[in-house]
Amino acid sequence: MSNKGYIIYFLLACIALACTRKSKPLGQIRGTVLIAGFAKDGIILAADSRVSIYETADKSNGPMASIDSFQKIYKINGYPFATSGIGNFGNKFFYSVVEDFNKVKSKPISPTVSLHKFIDFIKLNYPTYSDKILSTNEFIVIGYDNKIPIIATIAPYIDTTMNSDVLLTTDDNITKDFNYDTSMTCSEMAIMIKKGIDSYTEDPKIEKVVGGPITILEFLKKSNKPKYIQNDFTNRQFKDVSDLINSIESNKITVNYYVPNGKSRLIYTLKMDINQK
Numbered sequence: 072m073s074n075k076g077y078i079i080y081f082l083l084a085c086i087a088l089a090c091t092r093k094s095k096p097l098g099q100i101r102g103t104v105l106i107a108g109f110a111k112d113g114i115i116l117a118a119d120s121r122v123s124i125y126e127t128a129d130k131s132n133g134p135m136a137s138i139d140s141f142q143k144i145y146k147i148n149g150y151p152f153a154t155s156g157i158g159n160f161g162n163k164f165f166y167s168v169v170e171d172f173n174k175v176k177s178k179p180i181s182p183t184v185s186l187h188k189f190i191d192f193i194k195l196n197y198p199t200y201s202d203k204i205l206s207t208n209e210f211i212v213i214g215y216d217n218k219i220p221i222i223a224t225i226a227p228y229i230d231t232t233m234n235s236d237v238l239l240t241t242d243d244n245i246t247k248d249f250n251y252d253t254s255m256t257c258s259e260m261a262i263m264i265k266k267g268i269d270s271y272t273e274d275p276k277i278e279k280v281v282g283g284p285i286t287i288l289e290f291l292k293k294s295n296k297p298k299y300i301q302n303d304f305t306n307r308q309f310k311d312v313s314d315l316i317n318s319i320e321s322n323k324i325t326v327n328y329y330v331p332n333g334k335s336r337l338i339y340t341l342k343m344d345i346n347q348k
Contacts (some may be wrong), residue, residue: 079312080231102247103143103155104262104281107211108238114213114220114292117264118143120283120304126330126340136337137327139283142304143180145169147212148177148185151288151297155217156208160200161169162312168197169191180215183223190225209241213290220292245271257289258275261300279329316341
């Protein structure tokens with residue numbers, strides 16, 4: 072990525088782990104919200120949908136713009152998967168990389184193995200961007216391995232699999248007031264999570280990088296099939312950055328601007344970055 076070019080962030084550098092009522096923060100840059108946890112009837116995965124766009128690689132001045140209703144929850148090998156951090160591989164968006172990975176036919180494998188295979192896929196096929204992305208992003212996958220519920224995560228300095236009594240979040244400030252208990256159902260957790268994220272984004276400093284409609288997905292034991300229960304954005308995607316530019320120019324999407332002459336500056340920065348590839 073160039074210093075001048077745009078950077079699209081599902082912004083995050085590290086994660087905080089909240090295990091039941093005790094959180095273990097590992098340090099965080101506030102940005103994309105991801106929450107995963109075990110319920111008595113399954114596993115739940117949630118994410119906000121705001122994507123922040125920066126004019127330069129220096130994020131200290133905040134984003135120049137943001138766009139809501141972006142997909143942050145995908146599927147790899149059929150398992151629900153979410154990521155935060157950098158959202159593009161040059162001119163290619165993250166969901167396109169996921170689609171490429173899923174085209175590689177493989178035998179049914181566990182959530183943990185699927186996540187590691189995806190990381191290996193990034194290293195092999197996107198070497199120009201892999202070091203930066205793997206040193207910044209957090210990856211979470213949920214599912215079942217021999218009927219045992221699993222949450223697996225890879226982030227800077229973290230590579231772990233959990234199977235009980237855990238609430239995983241990208242910022243423990245979101246969950247500090249949660250009365251989380253594994254006796255809760257997925258539906259009850261969904262209500263708690265939405266309230267927590269809504270409260271978190273009331274901070275004006277936070278709302279520029281976190282927000283938009285919240286996506287919540289449940290993976291129930293009895294159905295063994297993931298299901299979106301709030302805001303499925305899988306059909307709201309852009310083919311590439313050029314497609315995004317066209318949508319901005321034609322006012323097909325709503326953009327939140329945080330700088331003067333935001334639209335023209337945003338379009339110029341996006342085009343400059345494409346030309347430098």
